[in-house]
Amino acid sequence: MKIYATFILLSLLNISVSLAQYKSKEELNLGLSLKKQYPDEDVCAIKSTETYTFSIGRNDTVNALKEIEEEFVGLKDNTGITIVEGYDLFSSVDFIRTFSKKGKSYSSDDYTSVSDKAHFQSDIFDDDNRYKSFSLYFETLGKATKYELRKSYKDVKYLNSAFFHDRYPVNEKTIIYEIPDWLEADLKEFNFEGWNIKKTSVHNDKKKLTVHTYTVTGCYAMKKEDYAPSITFKFPHIVFVPKKFTKKNGTSTKIFSSTDDLYEWYSYLVSKSKNDKAALKGPVDKLIEGKTNDKDKIKAIYYWVQDNIRYIAFEGGLAGFIPESADKVYKTKYGDCKGMANLLTNMLQIAGYDARLTWIGTKDIPYDYSLSSLCVDNHMICSVFLKDSIYFLDGTENFIAFGDYAYRIQGRPALIQDGKKYIIKNVPDLPKERNKFEVKSSMTLSGDLLKGKGSNVFNGESQTSILNSYALTESDKKEEFLHRIISGYNKSFSIINLKTTDLTDREKPLNFNYDFEMANQVTQASGETYVSIDFYHDFEKYMPDEKRQNDYVLDEKIYRTYTVEFEVPKGYTVKYVPESFSVSYPDYKFDVSYKKQGNKIILNKILSIDNGIIKTSVFPQWKKDLKQLKKMSDEQLVLVKGQ
Secondary structure (H helix, E strand, O other): OHHHHHHHHHHHHHHHHHHHHOOOHHHHHHHHHHHHHOOOOOEEEEEEEEEEEEEEOOOOOEEEEEEEEEEEEEOOOOEEEEEEEEEOOOEEEEEEEEEEEEOOEEEEOOOOOOEEEEOOOOOEEEEOOEEEEEEEEEOOOOOEEEEEEEEEEOOHHHOOEEEOOOOOOEEEEEEEEEEEOOEEEEEEEEOOOOOOOEEEEEEEOOOOEEEEEEEEEEEOOOOOOOOOOOHHHHOOEEEEEEEEEEOOOOOEEEOOOOHHHHHHHHHHHHHOOOOOOHHHHHHHHHHHOOOOOHHHHHHHHHHHHHHHOEEOEEEOHHHHOOOOOHHHHHHHOEEOHHHHHHHHHHHHHHOOOEEEEEEEOOOOOOOOOOOOOHHHOOEEEEEEEEOOEEEEEOOOOOOOOOOOOOHHHOOOEEEEEEOEEEEEEEOOOOOHHHHEEEEEEEEEEEOOEEEEEEEEEEOHHHHHHHHHHHHHOOHHHHHHHHHHHHHOOOOOEEEEEEEEOOOOOOOOOEEEEEEEEEOOOEEEEOOEEEEOOOOOOOOHHHOOOOOOOOOEEOOOOEEEEEEEEEEOOOOEEEEEOOOOEEEEOOOEEEEEEEEEEOOEEEEEEEEEEOOOEEOHHHHHHHHHHHHHHHHHHHOOEEEEEOO
């Protein structure tokens, strides 16, 4: 009893000490209230204001200044948050100050530790992106602190998007644009639907500017999730589009009034790339030597670039926009998308073809060229005009066939060079059948094993992925790699006598034929034999939990077919065959059926995710159907002897 009483006394003392740490009851109540609203979070920005102002700079440019003030509250004891602000050669983070709340007012911290580091990305060789970061600490739940930050843009062309949401909850977010009368600009609003975003626009006659203010409350934290779309597809944001400005002398200068201006800027940057075509003439002639067909000549050049030029990204200053010279890319054997597109274009032009540089935004971007902004595209390819057709060639895609297109650019608008003008064409949007994955197998019992023959056929995204991975795999591990692909990493699946089609041929389906043995698929109980003939548990990693925010956005449109023939051994009869299961919706389709045909049981399974997307709006039905699909995969045939 004494021990128990002592424990209670110490607990009460700890609670008293903890409560004593709070500066006020008001802070405690605020912290508890916000914790109830955001139970899974450690901190919350109770008020965040982002203000943009503008001034005329040197060399016919407009400068922009972003000022941020954010006030935070800790939602648990002894927690913290790190604030990160990126910059590059076109911008700078000029000022950071943190404040601690004492009573009802804030006082500036005497010392704020700010880290300044390069933003390293493994797939980018030359990157001018850096970031400054600092930390805010909260000793107790309800503790408040804030910071102020200023970031300058040397050229307003590189000021793009402003988001309301962040990786932490923001209870109230305000974005302000103070646009002077001498600057004409558009504020393009995206994904505002479903959010109570209040907007006001007030002209200040004295300052000669218009203040545009956007305010929203209750912004939950953005979560990093697998197979999630870019935040530009879901979260509300504003894209700032500077159109033109007028200087004091009355001279008007265009920035991005239309796509014409965007293309003019791109053309100016491309003109900075000086290509020595003479250095490429000999290699091109050698590649097309003996070829009389136009497509064969184009393929020879296209495939050579795929196979011999290593993709390395460059995002350093204007190098992120200006293609490296074609002759240098050829000599060094590496380049980014711009350099590889430039090499392809020049080599094809030398061969006598109408090839042109082409800008494109991948499926990671929701915008099209009705938006005249640098954020509208993130990639460069080459377009070839051949007779009445346009072919899009992406040198960064390894093992892709001429006339085939990676999912990431399918259906996307492309901005094609046309002298002083341009052409906008959409890359063909290929059907799901382009990615058909087909499995056929026949099997029978052999003791406690299933033995049989199988065939796997890969097309589209899976084909190019396997060919590329196989080429990069060490020689002594290539066979092991292929076995893993077929077995799906199932150690019970043993492959014998594997035969494949040409593992360098990107123009034909990839076909594997093999004999196999499968363990752990047969069990005996009470005179009955239970046999599992469905080895593939599809889409299990796409089962959303209750907290998932985002759609599932996959790397391809999915189309899979399975045909399994099980030969019933002599002396056995079939007691049970699973029921069929079929659902069909615009986003996906499942069709699973078993049927008896002579002495065989045949399983047919057809699965598709037609557009490569599972939307959050269909999650309830998707989860229900996915559970049923898993149940069907777990189903077993039941055999009995002598009946």
